[in-house]
Amino acid sequence: MSAAKQYEAETGINIEISTLSYNSLHEKVFSELAMNRGYYDVIAVDTPWIPKIINHLEPLSSYMMNSQTNGTLQVQDFVSKLFLDTSVYNLVDSSQAPPQLDVISIEKILDKGYEIFSLPIQSNALTISYRKDLFEDAANQALFKAQYGEELKIPETLDDYLRVAQFFTRDIDQDGEIDLYGTSLMAKKHESIFLDFKTFLSVHQVDLFDDQLNPVFQDNPNASQALITYGSWINDYKVTPPDVFNYSWDEVSIAFGYGIVAMGMNYHAMRLQDGIEGGEVGYFMFPGTYQDGELIHRPHFGSWGLAVNKYSSHKEEAFDLVNYLTSSDVQKSYLKYKHHVTRTSAYHAAELLDNDSLKEYYRVLEKSLRVGVGRPRITNYDQVSEVMQNAVLTYLTGKKDAQIVLDEAAEEIAALLKQAGY
Secondary structure (H helix, E strand, C coil): CHHHHHHHHHHCCCCCCCCCCHHHHHHHHHHHHHCCCCCCCEEEEEHHHHHHHHHHECCCHHHHHHHHHCCCCCHHHECHHHHHHHHEEECCCCCCCCCCCCCCCHHHHHHCCEEECCEEEEEEECEEEEEHHHHHCHHHHHHHHHHHCCCCCCCCEHHHHHHHHHHHCECCCCCCCCCEEEECCCCCCCHHHHHHHHHHHHHCCCCCECCCCCECCCCCHHHHHHHHHHHHHHHCCCCCCCCHHHCCHHHHHHHHHCCCEEEEEECCCCCCCCCCCCCCEEEEECCEEEECCEEECCCEEEEEEEEEECCCCCHHHHHHHHHHHCCHHHHHHHHHHCCCCCEHHHHHHHCCCCCHHHHHHHHHHHHHHCCCECCCCCCCHHHHHHHHHHHHHHHHCCCCCHHHHHHHHHHHHHHHHHHCCC
């Protein structure tokens, strides 16, 4: 809002902003574009929406190359992997993964048959918030060393993470009830459980689909092991709160905030409520896998972009606003609102913040964005998510074996993709 007002002051152009909830925005965007209406010039777009509405969005490369000429765009300043996942789509087949470029080049994007349909404005990646005070407590460190023969430190792999989660799952006040759990998960029937499991798949070196959109997790031992691992934290090791089946990203924040868990996964920097004695929060990347001696991280990530409505009567002005709102200087100004910025220069600027905890979060977020794994680029993403949510919950509630539920989900998803024309 403040950036838009500043733009008004600088240009004299009046800007009207509609603020809607996620579901309302989704409905509004899709209905407006379905009617080929140009009422909204600029649209905030979540990445899963783009394959469905790509033909209603204005290609931006020509506008960007004009901006590049006068130096206002600085396209190479965007976090490269984030920019490619958010904004770059194949003109013939929007399901294709973006080209792999270490440095963003509009010319190379176009040469490979792709186009740019938005500029990234908001980034998200699955990161871990943790109780730094508990990790740094001398008594905890000594007890962990005595139990496991190693130092208590930030876990690097899922096995490390589970061991630390087991250590912190305990009855603190000795009343016979567990009152601190090692970690949270998001096991509610919700998009969050799919993205949770998708990250566990990635850690086990399994993608959802191959280049032809065939489900990779079908008849795949690594995929079933990913699901078994995910479920074991809840059902076998019991390192999550007992009401974890009610948790999506909102409930995880509440549980972490009240000090119920020592570590928590989410898409933003979680905070502790006032009054938690000694409470201090730190952040680290979602655990990875060692490959040839190198630790590889593959957390889920995604982003929002600002797109120009193809039916707008003010496309040039709309792009100028998009360019302004995603520019380096304006993104730096977003830091005071704890906004998830999308430019490298804004992450560098975050190092100058007074809040050490927030600085740490921005470091972890930027690293996660550079290695993250995005959503599949399909028009019926919501249907696929629904199938995967049901599959994971079927396994977690003990109704079927892991590989059986994954194989059945793969068959159902393959049929859905065929119906959608893939």
